[in-house]
Amino acid sequence: MRPFSYSRAEDIDTAVNEVTAHEDARFIAGGTNLLDLMKIDVIHPQHLVDITHIAHDTIENTEDGGLRLGALVTNADTAYHPEVEKRYPLLAHAILAGASPQLRNKATDGGNLLQRTRCYYFYDKTTACNKREPGSGCAAIDGYNRLHAIFGASEHCIATHPSDMCVALAALDARVQVTGPDGSRTIPFEDFHRLPGDTPEKDTNLREDEIITSVDLPPKGFADHYTYIKNRDRASYAFALVSVAATLEIEDNVIKDARIALGGVAHKPWRNKEAESLLIDKPADRDGFQAVAAAIVKEAKSFRYNEFKIELARRSIVRALMEASQTYQ
């Protein structure tokens, strides 16, 4: 790892000031992805601002009946929190489908949103990657692109976002609270991550001097009808090839609300609200689920080695909706 200087912030204003005052500075919390990338020299900040002491490390009820996840709560403490287990079991399941227990004990909720792609070319400094080095090209487009995007990719980048947690947060319509030199703002989850376009070096719409303070869950947790399916190359501790978070609100076998978010298929958790709306006021049955799955994958575009993801996505969506339509306890 290249040497860097270090300072510890005790509150959020100091943290923001510190990161602005130092050249090429980054915040560090859990560090599980940041340090990994620093070790292989994909990123090499000159200064780290330790934000693990600035509070924002609790889970609390919000006034509107939702739940606020402090940005510094660990992934493990979030997944095993009684309120999350009870009211947002989709989120608990998704978090536990990701990483390993050791990593979940360190990785934070804010950091989970900010983790970088696991595209092998992003990690390999001997190859071209517009995300790592803007303007250098994309070695994945004509390379081994089995893990790569089938939705929303560009000619500059076909990387996928690796998080499981974020797929559930997208389905739950979470809101991200951030603070920076110009004050605080709320970013709807669907606007937090971005598609690569011609600036794939930017994963999110968070500004460099902004810091995530919490991820807020709306009151509706879909605890009765949800599922998270993760397809991967081994049963545990691997990134998703295709994952599906599905939630349903059902009254008298008629669907009143439906959310479908896909992971491992795009530069951000993928939702298609137009397709989701096909389910509203319809019976919860396989025919309807198949129609929605077909509408979603109609937009998919594969590359040489990831064509299988389109059919995998289609079938996984149907299966996820079938499972979600059953009542969970």
Next chain:
Amino acid sequence: MRNQPHETIEDVRSDAIEKHHISLTINGTSYNLEVEPWTSVLDLLREHLNLTGTKKGCDHGQCGACTILLEGKRINSCLTLAIMHDGAEITTIEGLANNDGLHPVQQAFIEHDAFQCGYCTPGQICSTIGLIHEGKAKTLDDIRDLMSGNICRCGAYNNIVKVVQEALENHKNQTP
């Protein structure tokens, strides 16, 4: 040129960076240390304190050989900076046995022959203890899933799962 170390970019850059003072309690012993910001907990243990029981496998959080207990919770010591843990309490494989003998999980690894080369074993043992404290593993599938952060290249998994299962049962019997 092998015997003539040359100045690297890292050396030039690191000269200007001050070390920081931290205190740690490791296996019950207090340490006052001066650390460089980029020293991982793993490197601190192995290179600075000669506690080489904790192993460096991948150094990227993928293998789990470096698993330690930080405030009782299992973590990858390779992916965390020593400087961020001023005042923390750490337990490594060296801190598990006491005057009465080996820790029950250590003993169980021997009795069940749950290793071959042994390189992953300190991490497997610390991970098992972390898993027991978490209290979330109920089934064999849970055990396999919740031990998946520890890779064993010799493939001693079947016996490792037996150890974890036995350790969970013993723990349950001791704390009704």
